[in-house]
Amino acid sequence: xxxxxxxxxxxxxxxxxxxxxxxxxxxxxxxxxxxxxxxxxxxxxxxxxxxxxxxxxxxxxxxxxxxxxxxxxxxxxxxxxxxxxxxxxxxxxxxxxxxxxxxxxxxxxxxxxxxxxxxxxxxxxxxxxxxxxxxxxxxxxxxxxxxxxxxxxxxxxxxxxxxxxxxxxxxxxxxxxxxxxxxxxxxxxxxxxxxxxxxxx
Amino acid sequence: xxxxxxxxxxxxxxxxxxxxxxxxxxxxxxxxxxxxxxxxxxxxxxxxxxxxxxxxxxxxxxxxxxxxxxxxxxxxxxxxxxxxxxxxxxxxxxxxxxxxxxxxxxxxxxxxxxxxxxxxxxxxxxxxxxxxxxxxxxxxxxxxxxxxxxxxxxxxxxxxxxxxxxxxxxxxxxxxxxxxxxxxxxxxxxxxxxxxxxxxx
DNA sequence: GTCCGATATATCGGCCCGATACATCGGAGC
DNA sequence: GCTCCGATGTATCGGGCCGATATATCGGAC
Numbered sequence: 001x002x003x004x005x006x007x008x009x010x011x012x013x014x015x016x017x018x019x020x021x022x023x024x025x026x027x028x029x030x031x032x033x034x035x036x037x038x039x040x041x042x043x044x045x046x047x048x049x050x051x052x053x054x055x056x057x058x059x060x061x062x063x064x065x066x067x068x069x070x071x072x073x074x075x076x077x078x079x080x081x082x083x084x085x086x087x088x089x090x091x092x093x094x095x096x097x098x099x100x101x102x103x104x105x106x107x108x109x110x111x112x113x114x115x116x117x118x119x120x121x122x123x124x125x126x127x128x129x130x131x132x133x134x135x136x137x138x139x140x141x142x143x144x145x146x147x148x149x150x151x152x153x154x155x156x157x158x159x160x161x162x163x164x165x166x167x168x169x170x171x172x173x174x175x176x177x178x179x180x181x182x183x184x185x186x187x188x189x190x191x192x193x194x195x196x197x198x199x200x201x
Numbered sequence: 202x203x204x205x206x207x208x209x210x211x212x213x214x215x216x217x218x219x220x221x222x223x224x225x226x227x228x229x230x231x232x233x234x235x236x237x238x239x240x241x242x243x244x245x246x247x248x249x250x251x252x253x254x255x256x257x258x259x260x261x262x263x264x265x266x267x268x269x270x271x272x273x274x275x276x277x278x279x280x281x282x283x284x285x286x287x288x289x290x291x292x293x294x295x296x297x298x299x300x301x302x303x304x305x306x307x308x309x310x311x312x313x314x315x316x317x318x319x320x321x322x323x324x325x326x327x328x329x330x331x332x333x334x335x336x337x338x339x340x341x342x343x344x345x346x347x348x349x350x351x352x353x354x355x356x357x358x359x360x361x362x363x364x365x366x367x368x369x370x371x372x373x374x375x376x377x378x379x380x381x382x383x384x385x386x387x388x389x390x391x392x393x394x395x396x397x398x399x400x401x402x
Numbered sequence: 403g404t405c406c407g408a409t410a411t412a413t414c415g416g417c418c419c420g421a422t423a424c425a426t427c428g429g430a431g432c
Numbered sequence: 433g434c435t436c437c438g439a440t441g442t443a444t445c446g447g448g449c450c451g452a453t454a455t456a457t458c459g460g461a462c
Binding site for chain 1: 419425
């Protein structure tokens, strides 16, 4: 899930971890905002799999001034910094780019069907990258989502009907509100699907 | 989070794991439906902490017929089954009940403030047990939730405004839909808060 | 009588999260 | 010019939850 998001963002632009997190925050729907404790391990996995790799780091425009040293440091520390500076910017930045294997992995993850039928975040994420899908797969994604929501709506209505009397006031209010919200979600999806079919013709 | 849910259900009735899962499915908002891979470890933790304990298992009405044996089994196996049957029903059920420590833990978890400001499920869960909270804490819960949603709404609007041109069609549609949904959530909360204040008078 | 699906408990690997630690850079204030 | 602070930046650790899987029993369909 996170892998898909990372690859999708790197597809458009080379980025380092910190910047990646910021973009994940608002580009990926209203939810989530990934934590560093997920992001860095995910980047590590992707790098180990050869899907991304650290690229030559350049700071903004400068590109020069690799090691701003005061001049009196011992040789060992200087060598260490020089080694690190080769792949990192002056502030220790580590900029990642996507590889061909990464492109392939992205397509695979985006097209993957199930990936948990209930995971709302996965759907939002995939929708954000829907432009990379062929038209039929895009419609398939929307239809599958619609199915999940309809099933959820049925369960909700059944629960409200069943527990008419024995249900808590707060629970009942929550369920009624959730029912309405789910119905609106379905209508929204219907509009998207309709539009998609029109453009298909 | 799961601990709170389990304790809340056991507060009302003694239950075994499988049944617990079913109730967690619909009683806890439209979301979730907990997995066994979370439920059994959570029960284990609670048992280890002395918050719940396995009670004498009785099957429905019968309560008799403890070991339906065919008659020819060796003593060892029979003894093993008898030992197990003491705390489990005929089908290996393990029925849990809440202890006094569990009651205290429930109150503590329910009153806990932060518990991640972004976790939607935690709020729904707490709302489902809001009847166990004093009136002021109940209002506090609702107000805090409102604050989270307002912040989310602001971020959403800012994101839509900022990325007017460069935003994907699908992403934009998702964000606009999310904006409306969040506004409705806030209105719903406002109604709940208003009602709560009226009953407080 | 036997097979099958629902009931029931449990473990395993893996992902993600929150907390935390640790550096460095740029600028505000003195 | 100096110092301190907050933003930038990478990284690890423990723990919770999930999906997949293993195992066993019960009730009924056939």
